Amino acid sequence: MKLSPFLLVALALGLAFLYVPIVLLIVYSFNDSRLVTVWAGFSTRWYGQLFSDSAFLEAAWMSLKVAVTSATIALVVGTLAAYALVRLGRFRGRMLMIGMVQAPLVMPEVITGISLLLLFVSLNFDRGFGTIVIAHATLGASYVAVVVQARLVTLERDIEEAALDLGATPAATFRQVVLPLAAPAMLAGWLLAFALSLDDLILASFVSGPGSTTLPMKIYSQARLGVTPMINALSTIVIVAVSLMVVIASLLAKGSLVRGDSRAG
Amino acid sequence: MSAPLVRLEGIDKGFGGQRVVDRLDLEIGQGEFLSLLGPSGCGKTTLLRMIAGFETPDRGRVVIDGIDMTGVPPYRRPVNMMFQSYALFPHMTVRDNVAFGLKQDGVDRREIERRVREILDLVKMGDHADRKPAQLSGGQRQRVALARALVKRPKLLLLDEPLAALDRRLREHTRLELVNLQRELGITFVIVTHDQEEAMSLSSRVAVMNGGRIEQLGPPALIYERPASRWVAQFVGDVNLFAGRITQCNGSGLTLDTPDAALLAEAGAAPLATGSDAWLAVRPEKIELFPGTERPDGFANVIAGALVDVGYLGNLSVYRVAVGSGATVVATLANRRPYPATGLDRGAPVWLAFTRDSGVVLTA
Numbered sequence: 001m002k003l004s005p006f007l008l009v010a011l012a013l014g015l016a017f018l019y020v021p022i023v024l025l026i027v028y029s030f031n032d033s034r035l036v037t038v039w040a041g042f043s044t045r046w047y048g049q050l051f052s053d054s055a056f057l058e059a060a061w062m063s064l065k066v067a068v069t070s071a072t073i074a075l076v077v078g079t080l081a082a083y084a085l086v087r088l089g090r091f092r093g094r095m096l097m098i099g100m101v102q103a104p105l106v107m108p109e110v111i112t113g114i115s116l117l118l119l120f121v122s123l124n125f126d127r128g129f130g131t132i133v134i135a136h137a138t139l140g141a142s143y144v145a146v147v148v149q150a151r152l153v154t155l156e157r158d159i160e161e162a163a164l165d166l167g168a169t170p171a172a173t174f175r176q177v178v179l180p181l182a183a184p185a186m187l188a189g190w191l192l193a194f195a196l197s198l199d200d201l202i203l204a205s206f207v208s209g210p211g212s213t214t215l216p217m218k219i220y221s222q223a224r225l226g227v228t229p230m231i232n233a234l235s236t237i238v239i240v241a242v243s244l245m246v247v248i249a250s251l252l253a254k255g256s257l258v259r260g261d262s263r264a265g
Numbered sequence: 266m267s268a269p270l271v272r273l274e275g276i277d278k279g280f281g282g283q284r285v286v287d288r289l290d291l292e293i294g295q296g297e298f299l300s301l302l303g304p305s306g307c308g309k310t311t312l313l314r315m316i317a318g319f320e321t322p323d324r325g326r327v328v329i330d331g332i333d334m335t336g337v338p339p340y341r342r343p344v345n346m347m348f349q350s351y352a353l354f355p356h357m358t359v360r361d362n363v364a365f366g367l368k369q370d371g372v373d374r375r376e377i378e379r380r381v382r383e384i385l386d387l388v389k390m391g392d393h394a395d396r397k398p399a400q401l402s403g404g405q406r407q408r409v410a411l412a413r414a415l416v417k418r419p420k421l422l423l424l425d426e427p428l429a430a431l432d433r434r435l436r437e438h439t440r441l442e443l444v445n446l447q448r449e450l451g452i453t454f455v456i457v458t459h460d461q462e463e464a465m466s467l468s469s470r471v472a473v474m475n476g477g478r479i480e481q482l483g484p485p486a487l488i489y490e491r492p493a494s495r496w497v498a499q500f501v502g503d504v505n506l507f508a509g510r511i512t513q514c515n516g517s518g519l520t521l522d523t524p525d526a527a528l529l530a531e532a533g534a535a536p537l538a539t540g541s542d543a544w545l546a547v548r549p550e551k552i553e554l555f556p557g558t559e560r561p562d563g564f565a566n567v568i569a570g571a572l573v574d575v576g577y578l579g580n581l582s583v584y585r586v587a588v589g590s591g592a593t594v595v596a597t598l599a600n601r602r603p604y605p606a607t608g609l610d611r612g613a614p615v616w617l618a619f620t621r622d623s624g625v626v627l628t629a
């Protein structure tokens with residue numbers, strides 16, 4: 001097929017619009033100069049400095065803990081919601097329920113943040129690690145539900161009925177048949193929720209308390225004092241980690257990794 | 266028939282206000298091979314699913330082996346089902362698929378291994394035990410599904426259109442195997458099918474279903490030769506229906522006055538009132554065809570007509586004949602001599618002839 005030059009230019013412009021800032025950031029993270037905008041030769045010293053800065057490392061560790069915990073909670077809640085929505089059959093208000101499960105995806109995070117903050121304050125929750133986890137799990141559960149639901153609808157009802165027919169209780173059927181078949185989608189959902197939690201600033205800012213600073217919050221507060229090349233280095237690491245995870249998640253969701261496995265085995 | 270294995274009593278079932286099964290009674294005997302035959306939407310699959318336990322009747326009882334199972338979930342019934350889609354577990358090997366049911370019952374590991382091997386050998390899939398379903402052909406998947414449903418030695422095996430996904434040649438071969446397997450194991454089989462040929466060749470009894478009811482129940486030959494209604498006659502095979510009025514009915518026979526001829530038939534067990542409307546159903550292969558203008562002798566019923574067209578099917582030819590009343594009668598003849606036969610050109614005058622016992626008088 002002959003590639004249209006017009007479309008190629010359009011694509012190049014679009015990609016440039018999306019990625020020039022990120023590429024600049026990555027390039028300048030290897031800049032030797034203390035001034036962010038002046039190139040003074042290649043160096044990895046900002047990476048070195050980053051790894052010796054205990055405040056950054058602490059924030060990174062906090063983010064990691066929050067991401068793992070909230071993604072795991074999101075996985076359980078989201079999977080159960082997806083299973084219920086797929087298997088309840090047609091009932092009054094089913095579309096409404098599906099919409100409500102997916103709504104947090106498009107809800108402005110500021111609003112989600114404020115509402116959660118109000119809830120935690122009125123319940124007299126101590127704000128910190130726990131509240132950030134809950135906030136992130138809320139959003140993550142929606143992602144998991146959407147991804148897992150997409151997988152479950154392709155699972156023929158017959159397969160579950162066959163398990164029941166062969167003497168498996170509904171619980172055994174879920175464990176031995178539904179879970180293994182939904183596992184790739186569940187893992188993809190978990191990775192998405194993890195990535196989401198890792199780079200969230202808004203929700204975390206609303207519901208965090210003293211002593212619970214996540215990495216994005218740390219970066220943001222540092223950047224307001226002036227962008228140092230160290231932040232470029234940190235951002236580069238986050239970008240690589242998050243994009244890696246999204247790529248794995250989308251491969252899992254499409255099932256190509258799993259199918260590749262079974263062919264080899 | 267000894268004590269029935271399955272007894273369905275007054276079963277009603279509807280979905281969203283639409284009645285799918287309508288006050289249905291049915292008894293299935295031990296060791297029987299029963300077909301539920303009917304067009305799509307006649308309720309046959311719903312009936313099967315109620316025996317399996319996937320649907321609960323709105324009214325009525327499902328009794329299996331003397332125990333009321335109406336509200337018992339599928340995993341506590343002594344019944345296994347083979348699904349139309351086969352419904353094999355895609356993430357398990359053939360061996361694990363077949364072993365699944367035994368594992369649920371907590372059967373000893375060595376016993377599982379032995380029985381899985383035995384049943385896989387029986388369906389000739391012993392060499393494929395380590396494959397995944399995706400690596401099997403359609404016919405092989407069908408065998409695995411059958412093995413998986415049989416390995417628990419159920420009292421009753423339900424088969425939902427088990428041959429529908431196979432190509433024609435394989436289907437005929439598999440039909441024979443199913444019959445042999447059923448005889449060998451002595452398990453009661455209930456099969457759902459819309460294919461009348463399949464129902465005929467497989468089963469000891471056929472239940473012809475229409476609109477949620479059983480129109481007729483009996484051995485295949487009875488269904489075909491003595492259909493109970495016009496609907497059954499037309500659904501099971503092809504049939505010519507001559508409408509008329511009964512002018513005579515006594516011990517020596519029945520006369521039906523039709524626009525083309527006064528047709529003679531055997532009188533049924535129950536005498537029919539003279540003057541009432543009825544139909545004579547005659548299968549196309551029971552009608553003889555004679556070319557020429559000379560009326561054939563030795564037949565109780567002879568009708569004159571003109572040949573409209575001939576469908577050549579190789580072993581058979583289907584002759585369509587226009588008769589005086591304007592109706593078209595179909596006669597099927599085996600091509601025992603090289604085709605085309607002499608004197609059977611389009612438009613040629615022909616005689617249709619059939620004996621007194623070839624037709625069935627129907628009032629419904």
